[in-house]
Amino acid sequence: MLRFLVAESETPQAREERRGSVGRSSGETYLDILEKLAPGVVCDRIQPADADAALPPGATLAGFDAVFLTGSPLHLYEETPKTRRTIAFMRAVFEVGTPAFGSCAGLQVATVAAGGSVRRNAHGQEAAFARRITLTEAGRVHPLLAGRPASYDAPAIHTDEVASLPPGAVLLAGNRVTAVQAAEIRFERGVFWGIQYHPEIGLDEVAGALRRQAEGLVEAGLAGSRDDVEAYAGQIDALHRKPTRRNLAWQLGLDEEVTDERRRLTELRNFIETVARFGRAGPFSVGK
Structure with missing residues (x-):
């Protein structure tokens, strides 16, 4: 039976705001x-940014099959107790060698923990969807992105981005707005697969995020x-509510990579299937 740990670095206020909207x-x-995606999995959750964050009694990071890092409003280029605790948590994950996956801020946390850098989006924020994400040569053969077409869209809302990947990291995908949309990071004994x-x-959560950030979207000039x-x-x-409505998909410029849940979840499914098949061997072996 697989055991996963979800690391949620939202602040308490951000958690409540998100619950209020979605x-x-x-x-x-x-x-x-x-x-x-993994029926029967045992999942625990930790909030590493919180001062009182703790694993379940008796648990260790090495005892989990995988760690998942969620999105977060934290800015990793700001030196605060919350960012320090979050980065220290990710370094501990790397040190014990537990395979890890992260989206949005999760990628940024792993980047900084392994020696890379993060900044405000140089080309403006992506809001609602990242368009025309394009696989690199490495991305076309990487198991994280197996099943994705050469170019695709995905839900995305972020004001920060990876400025420079850590030494030895592999860029897997990018687009015109955000150069690092997907990457593999190897550090210490661990391997991390992440996407922006x-x-x-x-x-529904995309819509909720837009509503929560409406004022910022107007200030950024993305909405009048x-x-x-x-x-x-x-x-x-x-x-x-009705993903088969072709007229709405056409108006929004979306296809099945977003509207079909199975295809939208490609990266998570690929990661979980790789963990289930190989554990810490194969693609997650340091030095491979």
Whole structure:
């Protein structure tokens, strides 16, 4: 039986705001998805940014089959107790060699923990969807991205990005807005597979994120008003309720890589299947 640990670095306020808009925190979204993709899995959760964060009694990082890092509003280039605790947690994961996966801020946390850097988005934020993510030569043969086409869209909302990957990391995908959309990072005894986008969230959560960040989207010039944000979010919500509505998918410029849940979850499914098949061997062996 697999045992997973979900590391949720949202602040308590951010967790409650997210629950208020979509009914669950980022960690709770991960728990739901992991239980769907790996029936029977035992999942625990930790909030490494919190001062009182602790593993379940008797548990160790080495005792988990995999660790999953969620999205978070933390800015990893800011030196704060929360960012220090989160980075220290990821370094501990690398040190014990437990395979890890992360989306959005999860990729950024692993990057900084292994010696890379993060910055504000140089080309402006991606909001709702990352468009035309393109596989690198390495990405086309990497098991994380198996089944993805050469270019695809994915749910994405972020104001920060990876500025430089750590030494030895492998770039797997990028697009015009964000150069690092997917990467493999090897550090100490561990291997991390990460993406800047959010395969774990459904269209309802995309709409909720837009509503929570409406003021910032207007300030960034991505929307003329909060009403514009609401209109766009309403279309996304409607497509969530009925993913087969081709007219809405056409209006939003989306295809099955986003609207079909199985295809949207490609990276998570690939990671879990690799963990289940190889454990810490094969693709997760340091030096491979």
